[in-house]
Amino acid sequence: MIENTKYTNKYNFAFIDEATKKEIRRKLLKAVAIPGHQVPYSSPEMPISRGWGTGGLHITLAVIGKEDVFKIIDQGSDASVNACNLREFVNGMTGCKTTFDTAEATLIQTRHRITEEELTDKQIIVFQVPLPEPLRMVERYEYKTLQMHAEADYAKMYVSLYESYVRHGAIMQGAGYPVMVNGRYIMSPSPIPRWDTPNLNQAQTLFLFGAGREKRLYAVPPFTDVEPLEFEDVNFEIEDFSKSECYKTGYKKAFLDEIYSDEGERKFVISDSNFLDKKSEKQETHQYSNKYIDQLQEYGL
Amino acid sequence: MGYVAVKGGTEAIHNASELAEFYRVKGDTTPIDIKQIRAQMRLAIDKVMGEGGIYAPEYAAIALKQAEGDVYEAAFILRAFRTTLQRNYYSQVINTREMFVKRKISASFREIPGGQILGPTRDYTQRTLDTAKATETVIDIKTFLDGFDAKIDPEKLEGISTFGKVIDLLQQEGLLAPVDPTEDRSLVDITREAIKFPAPRSARLQMMARAETGGLMALGYSSQRGFGAVHPTVGELRYGTVPVRVKDAGGRNRYIGKIEVTENEMITGSKPAKKGTPPYFTIGYGLCFGHNETKVICMSTLDTAMRRPEMGAPANDQEFVLYHTEGVEAMGFTNHLKLPHYVTFQSSLSNTRAAVERNNKTNKEVEQQMIQMQSV
Numbered sequence: 014m015i016e017n018t019k020y021t022n023k024y025n026f027a028f029i030d031e032a033t034k035k036e037i038r039r040k041l042l043k044a045v046a047i048p049g050h051q052v053p054y055s056s057p058e059m060p061i062s063r064g065w066g067t068g069g070l071h072i073t074l075a076v077i078g079k080e081d082v083f084k085i086i087d088q089g090s091d092a093s094v095n096a097c098n099l100r101e102f103v104n105g106m107t108g109c110k111t112t113f114d115t116a117e118a119t120l121i122q123t124r125h126r127i128t129e130e131e132l133t134d135k136q137i138i139v140f141q142v143p144l145p146e147p148l149r150m151v152e153r154y155e156y157k158t159l160q161m162h163a164e165a166d167y168a169k170m171y172v173s174l175y176e177s178y179v180r181h182g183a184i185m186q187g188a189g190y191p192v193m194v195n196g197r198y199i200m201s202p203s204p205i206p207r208w209d210t211p212n213l214n215q216a217q218t219l220f221l222f223g224a225g226r227e228k229r230l231y232a233v234p235p236f237t238d239v240e241p242l243e244f245e246d247v248n249f250e251i252e253d254f255s256k257s258e259c260y261k262t263g264y265k266k267a268f269l270d271e272i273y274s275d276e277g278e279r280k281f282v283i284s285d286s287n288f289l290d291k292k293s294e295k296q297e298t299h300q301y302s303n304k305y306i307d308q309l310q311e312y313g314l
Numbered sequence: 315m316g317y318v319a320v321k322g323g324t325e326a327i328h329n330a331s332e333l334a335e336f337y338r339v340k341g342d343t344t345p346i347d348i349k350q351i352r353a354q355m356r357l358a359i360d361k362v363m364g365e366g367g368i369y370a371p372e373y374a375a376i377a378l379k380q381a382e383g384d385v386y387e388a389a390f391i392l393r394a395f396r397t398t399l400q401r402n403y404y405s406q407v408i409n410t411r412e413m414f415v416k417r418k419i420s421a422s423f424r425e426i427p428g429g430q431i432l433g434p435t436r437d438y439t440q441r442t443l444d445t446a447k448a449t450e451t452v453i454d455i456k457t458f459l460d461g462f463d464a465k466i467d468p469e470k471l472e473g474i475s476t477f478g479k480v481i482d483l484l485q486q487e488g489l490l491a492p493v494d495p496t497e498d499r500s501l502v503d504i505t506r507e508a509i510k511f512p513a514p515r516s517a518r519l520q521m522m523a524r525a526e527t528g529g530l531m532a533l534g535y536s537s538q539r540g541f542g543a544v545h546p547t548v549g550e551l552r553y554g555t556v557p558v559r560v561k562d563a564g565g566r567n568r569y570i571g572k573i574e575v576t577e578n579e580m581i582t583g584s585k586p587a588k589k590g591t592p593p594y595f596t597i598g599y600g601l602c603f604g605h606n607e608t609k610v611i612c613m614s615t616l617d618t619a620m621r622r623p624e625m626g627a628p629a630n631d632q633e634f635v636l637y638h639t640e641g642v643e644a645m646g647f648t649n650h651l652k653l654p655h656y657v658t659f660q661s662s663l664s665n666t667r668a669a670v671e672r673n674n675k676t677n678k679e680v681e682q683q684m685i686q687m688q689s690v
């Protein structure tokens with residue numbers, strides 16, 4: 014008897030079919046082999062809007078296994094509405110355990126932040142990338158940027174940073190500060206704040222980047238040089254929180270969100286929600302350290 | 315299902331989606347039947363299937379119902395559904411000369427082989443609001459259908475035939491530009507690999523077949539109006555059904571069904587690049603699922619425009635046209651601006667504050683210098 018299966022569509026483990034997951038994993042291997050180089054991939058449509066983390070989802074779903082413990086943050090927060098939706102999707106399609114605890118997670122998907130707690134070699138962090146091409150701000154055509162990368166012709170990029178300095182007295186690039194990876198490719202670290210950028214350098218963790226809408230994957234393997242672009246006499250700087258502190262914990266050595274009360278009073282709070290919880294509960298945390306944070310003596314740590 | 319970590323945001327999104335569902339049904343009316351949507355929202359279904367990139371009228375109807383009639387959203391739902399399906403076959407090339415023609419017109423010749431067949435079109439009606447539709451009943455429809463049937467005399471019906479094409483006439487006469495041997499004729503599958511530039515024509519046509527009608531229209535119109543100066547003539551516009559075949563494991567062609575498509579071949583005069591080459595006609599091609607004439611007309615205009623990259627208008631620019639008419643991607647990314655960006659904003663806030671401070675400081679110094687100079 015022919016069974017009527019018309020409306021009984023069952024989803025594959027992790028939603029995407031196996032052949033496509035394999036394709037994504039192959040492209041990821043290529044990305045790891047050429048740090049900072051953007052690899053085109055199929056980027057199948059997800060039931061999540063383009064530009065809302067589909068590239069991150071592709072990677073997560075291609076690499077996740079049944080034993081993985083999954084964490085997802087958006088702007089540092091586990092409770093952000095889009096992160097909640099993606100968490101439920103990944104959980105629903107894989108049955109994997111989910112967590113808020115940075116230390117417990119084996120696979121972390123993130124939008125616009127790296128966790129304050131240092132990640133280990135047992136963890137993978139997947140970045141959602143809106144615009145993978147760091148040269149797009151100086152060159153609008155894809156076929157030209159491709160050539161610029163191939164020839165390591167980054168003059169336009171340096172000129173734009175120089176122009177910014179001449180006009181405004183500083184390199185005005187905010188989040189998503191461009192970096193040089195392994196001395197070869199200029200890469201967009203996705204719109205993470207400059208605070209997080211140095212933590213990509215010589216890290217223990219595998220960093221994977223997925224830009225779904227633009228259909229590009231790239232990676233920073235563990236122990237790779239990642240340097241923010243700068244000049245000998247004009248240097249990269251991180252955001253200055255020396256005059257502010259988290260109103261809940263009094264802590265200063267973390268990326269802070271600026272919030273306003275109903276009365277218009279300005280306050281600051283730790284952006285990483287799990288880190289905030291741990292600090293509030295006086296739990297032990299192992300934070301990233303880098304020369305930029307370390308040299309800010311006035312933090313009085 | 316494993317343990318799911320839950321925070322305030324989860325409850326908020328559940329409530330919001332429940333409220334959206336409430337808005338869909340709050341009128342407490344009879345649910346629209348999927349059959350009714352298929353039958354009475356034909357053109358919306360066709361748009362959704364075309365942009366969704368899957369020929370499935372019933373699923374398109376479900377998506378439209380689910381999305382409260384938003385065709386963008388419905389196309390997006392179908393695209394996501396499509397991802398869950400394994401690609402088992404590639405169809406054999408569809409031959410539109412085999413089309414069971416329901417409508418076929420040419421603007422370039424008064425008489426064409428098989429004649430002009432107007433078919434179902436609203437082109438020559440007055441678009442006055444038909445308030446009678448507000449009170450239309452089942453009986454009205456039945457009466458109309460019976461009357462319509464009665465007018466058909468089976469004796470007078472011609473046998474089903476296929477028709478030669480207008481471009482065949484031009485080709486036979488040697489008026490069409492010969493195929494450029496340097497053109498990239500490779501066949502790519504844009505659903506399986508990311509598009510690369512310069513894209514072969516196969517990729518360009520595939521992208522446009524799934525592109526958003528309004529986006530194609532804006533750019534096609536711009537080309538026609540003056541930004542790119544393509545002056546096209548509709549060689550032949552057809553709407554009808556075509557058979558689809560796949561090769562089975564034994565290598566035999568198997569008929570798997572038929573689909574409705576709209577096809578347009580647009581004739582444009584060319585500007586020869588080399589001296590001594592006559593100004594041949596070129597053909598811009600457009601094809602999409604279902605009945606969507608605006609789409610194929612604009613698609614074929616843009617097909618021609620993109621083959622002339624030198625003209626410096628948006629419509630002649632592959633990257634500009636193809637990236638920005640991709641409706642599902644464009645809708646997603648423009649709407650993603652609703653997501654929180656406070657970390658990113660904080661990062662530029664700190665830069666801007668510092669820059670404003672530097673500027674104020676410099677202005678103050680200049681002011682003080684002025685005061686000193688005046689006092690001297």
